[in-house]
Amino acid sequence: MTEPLHQSRRPGIRAAMFVDFDNVYTGLMALDPAADKRFAEDPKHWTEALADGVAGEDSRRFLIRNCYLNPVIYSKYRPYWTRAGFRVIDCPSLTQRGKSSTDINLVLDAMDALSGAAHIEEFFVASADADFTSLIQRFRAADRMTTVIAAGAVAFAYREMADSVVESHDFVAVLNGSAAESIHTVASPKQQPAPAAGKPKPKPASPAVRELVAFVRSAPGPVAGAMVAHRALTADPSLKTDWGGAGKFGAWVAQIGQDVDYSPAQSGWVWDAQRFSAEDLPAPASLQPAIEEQIIRVTDVPALSSDQFRQVFLSLETKLREHPGNRVELSKAVRDDCVAAGQPVSRAAVNFVLQGLGYAGVPLTGALPAPELAAAWTINVEELCRVALMEFDDAEKLALRRWASGGLLEDKPGAAAE
Incomplete structure (x- = not known):
């Protein structure tokens, strides 16, 4: 028998997925019933989309896949999740108001995973329920990465406590198969990374880059990012998928060089660094x-x-x-x-x-x-x-x-x- 690989030699980030089925299902139903159906009946598809990484080294291995649902209402979806490798935990309503035991079961299992021998490196919590804010805080205190998958309005404190958030519209895009990006480009980090001190040498200019550079250099000041993005997409529609592999518009602009700078402030601005700086942005x-x-x-x-x-x-x-x-x-x-x-x-x-x-x-x-x-x-x-x-x-x-x-x-x- 082949001896199992030592933990440090196994490929991929060790991750755990905890899904509050009732919360996500009801949230998606209000946004996109078709995506809601795919979430409930094809969990393997979107889980694999979230697990895929860049060049293999940042892919995720979900060592734990737990789904918490109310069996009285959603039992018909159980086979889809067990077939996708999830452990389904029944959380029936325990009160007259219909409150289930999902929260306490999810938190207990997550804390067990946090202190377990597998040393989970990244925790995914699929729920917009702000009751999990304290749980996310525990993950951060233990120096673990956290990603929240939201299918509804997310409380500000809950959002800020997580390292990244998969917003409702991005999750819907993944479910509908219209987002080919990995989690690196779907999840929204809390801060836009600053460009490196030594900017990379510009690549051969594409039509979109030429259009952007010409537009910005002729502008009388910093230009709204949405307007620049529109011109770039008009010049090169293929950028609509994942901005040439950069994932986000800001990341794509940052790697262009040619004295073009970008700031995510106030919905995003782009400017000619030879003539302007961040101080020239509208107050x-x-x-x-x-x-x-x-x-x-x-x-x-x-x-x-x-x-x-x-x-x-x-x-x-x-x-x-x-x-x-x-x-x-x-x-x-x-x-x-x-x-x-x-x-x-x-x-x-x-x-x-x-x-x-x-x-x-x-x-x-x-x-x-x-x-x-x-x-x-x-x-x-x-x-x-x-x-x-x-x-x-x-x-x-x-x-x-x-x-x-x-x-x-x-x-x-x-x-x-x-």
């Missing part, structure tokens, strides 16, 4: 009034101006007729339409708005007027503020509604609160 205070700045800092609502939000809803009203039910194509189309209208908005910001509309119960399946979309989104923002325990006076509430709705509700005072 946040001039872009964001006090109430917006507070909300953005606490709730993760995109840092958009009122005019940008207004354009998102106007573009969404138009594009919903062309891409009903297709979240991936819809977000691209809305992003491109906003750029064309002179109000550049990143695709991540558009996805955040679409996600919020889903939580507000808006079916993105047909034509909806912009004011109706703005009203639903504003309700979602108000709910995010409520969950974050933010309190406002009447004047601040009015300012919130005017900003979040892009001014589309100004003719209907208090409409968002109805």
Whole structure:
């Protein structure tokens, strides 16, 4: 019999996956029922997508795969998970209010894994439930990597405690097979890595690089990242998959060189380093009034101006007729339409708005007027503020509604609160 490899010689990062089935399933159902079905019936597909690494050395071996579900409601999905190599733990409702025992079972198993002989290096928790914040804190204290897979609104403290977060829209893309990236490009790290002191030599210029460099060098100042990304994608549509292997737009810009700099601040900026620096970026205070700045800092609502939000809803009203039910194509189309209208908005910001509309119960399946979309989104923002325990006076509430709705509700005072 072949002797097993010593632990240090086994390929891949030793990882553990803990899935709060009920939480993820209900979250995905509100966002994309088709993706929800794939999550429940084909866990092997998306687990392998998250396990794949770069050049093999960063791939993951899920030594532990646990799924916690309520057997009274979701027992029909058990065979799919056991067949995919998951250990399924029944967590029936133990109270009259329907609260299951998932939290305590998941935490106990995770703590056992943390202190186990396998020395798990990275913990994945598939749940948007902020009750797991303390668990993630324990992982960090033990110097273990943590990744949260969210299928719903994520509390700020929970998000910040994790090393990386697979956002709802990115998880939906993985489930729908429209994201070929590994976890390195799907998960969103807490900080954008700074470019190395010695920048790499530029590669042979592609059409997208030539377009970017020419555009930035002729600009009168730093340019919004969304506008630069739109021009690059127009010049080279193949970059849409994973930005030439860089995964993210910012990482792609950082490796170009040629005195082009990038900052993720305020939704992203690109500039000619020979003429400008980070000090030339617009001051946040001039872009964001006090109430917006507070909300953005606490709730993760995109840092958009009122005019940008207004354009998102106007573009969404138009594009919903062309891409009903297709979240991936819809977000691209809305992003491109906003750029064309002179109000550049990143695709991540558009996805955040679409996600919020889903939580507000808006079916993105047909034509909806912009004011109706703005009203639903504003309700979602108000709910995010409520969950974050933010309190406002009447004047601040009015300012919130005017900003979040892009001014589309100004003719209907208090409409968002109805």
